[in-house]
Amino acid sequence: MLDHNKIYSIMLNRYGDLGWWPAETRDEILIGTILTQNTTWTNVTKCISALKAEHFLTIMEIAKLDQTRLEELIRSSGYFRQKAFRLKSICARIVSDFGGIESMDNMSTEEISDYFSSLKGIGRETLDSILLYVFNRPVFVVDAYTLRILERVYGSRIHPDKIRAGAVLDLKASITDLKNYHAAFVETGKNYCRKQPKCVECPLYNECNYAIDLSSP
Numbered sequence: 206m207l208d209h210n211k212i213y214s215i216m217l218n219r220y221g222d223l224g225w226w227p228a229e230t231r232d233e234i235l236i237g238t239i240l241t242q243n244t245t246w247t248n249v250t251k252c253i254s255a256l257k258a259e260h261f262l263t264i265m266e267i268a269k270l271d272q273t274r275l276e277e278l279i280r281s282s283g284y285f286r287q288k289a290f291r292l293k294s295i296c297a298r299i300v301s302d303f304g305g306i307e308s309m310d311n312m313s314t315e316e317i318s319d320y321f322s323s324l325k326g327i328g329r330e331t332l333d334s335i336l337l338y339v340f341n342r343p344v345f346v347v348d349a350y351t352l353r354i355l356e357r358v359y360g361s362r363i364h365p366d367k368i369r370a371g372a373v374l375d376l377k378a379s380i381t382d383l384k385n386y387h388a389a390f391v392e393t394g395k396n397y398c399r400k401q402p403k404c405v406e407c408p409l410y411n412e413c414n415y416a417i418d419l420s421s422p
Contacts, residue, residue, distance in 0.1 A: 207355070207363060209375035212409065213382065216389035219408035225388030226338040228253075231306055232263045236399040238334040239326065240294045246391075264305060268297040291326030298324060306339060314342045333369070337387070343378035345369045346387045348417045350394025357398060360414035 228234045233253065240249045255278045256262050261270055275289040282288055302320075303309055307382045309317060314336060319333055330349075336342040347365040355363050376382040397407035404416040 207359065207367065207371050207372045209386070212355075212358070212412070213376065213386045213389065216393060216408050217385065218296065218337050220385075220389050220392055222385055223388035223392060225391070227332075230262070231339050234338050235264065235306060235335060236262065236267065236292065236296075238296065238331050238338070239288060240279060240282045242284075242288070242326075242328075242331060246395075248281045248283065248288075252279040255279070264296040264299055267293060268300045275352075286324075295324050295326060310340070314340075314344075314373055317342070329365075337380070337383060343373055343380060343383060345372035345376075345383050348387075348390070350398070351387070351390045353392055354390055354398045354409065357402070357415035358413045359408055360418075 208243060226234050226237065228237060229321045232412060233389065236256070237249055237253060240252050253262070259278065261275075261278065267275065270293065272289055272293060275293055276285050279285050279289055279292070299306060299309075309320075312320070318332060318338055321332050327335070333344045337346055337347060338343045345368070347368050352363075352365065372383065372386060376386060393408060397403045398409075400413070404410055404413065404419055407413070407416070410416050
């Protein structure tokens with residue numbers, strides 16, 4: 206049985222509060238959720254730094270920015286032409302429809318979800334990141350790290366919807382815990398539960414079926 210409380214407790218003991226998502230503004234978080242698609246956070250930080258140096262880290266500024274210039278600034282994110290087009294389009298649409306994300310705060314989670322789902326370039330993981338980190342709604346972000354780790358821990362595939370629902374229920378819809386739980390999966394997946402895992406050093410080593418199988422004679 207999937208026990209989010211137990212897994213989170215173990216990782217919390219190892220990492221503490223990871224302070225994720227690392228950003229100064231909600232606009233920066235939204236921009237980061239688009240840039241981080243299909244790339245590493247290391248590459249995204251290079252883009253954020255480049256945008257920040259040119260003072261282009263608000264939705265309004267991105268909406269007005271020349272497409273070619275935006276492509277140059279986010280080149281390190283990979284698929285930079287596609288991302289520049291989608292990022293600029295999304296920001297322009299938000300500015301046109303609402304003026305800014307703050308005007309969306311009184312919308313229900315379902316309304317926000319429907320709106321962003323209708324925008325090209327917003328998949329489920331990006332949508333959940335926006336809901337949790339930009340709008341502080343009680344959802345859980347299931348990414349590739351989460352799926353890999355839980356599959357190895359439990360020794361079987363688990364449907365993403367079951368993971369999402371279970372995390373929100375077990376963590377009592379705590380926004381702080383849901384954010385930190387996701388961050389802990391990212392930290393564990395990035396440093397330990399890789400394609401070629403470093404099991405002995407992993408905080409979940411004693412709970413993991415994959416690690417047990419590896420260590421069995």
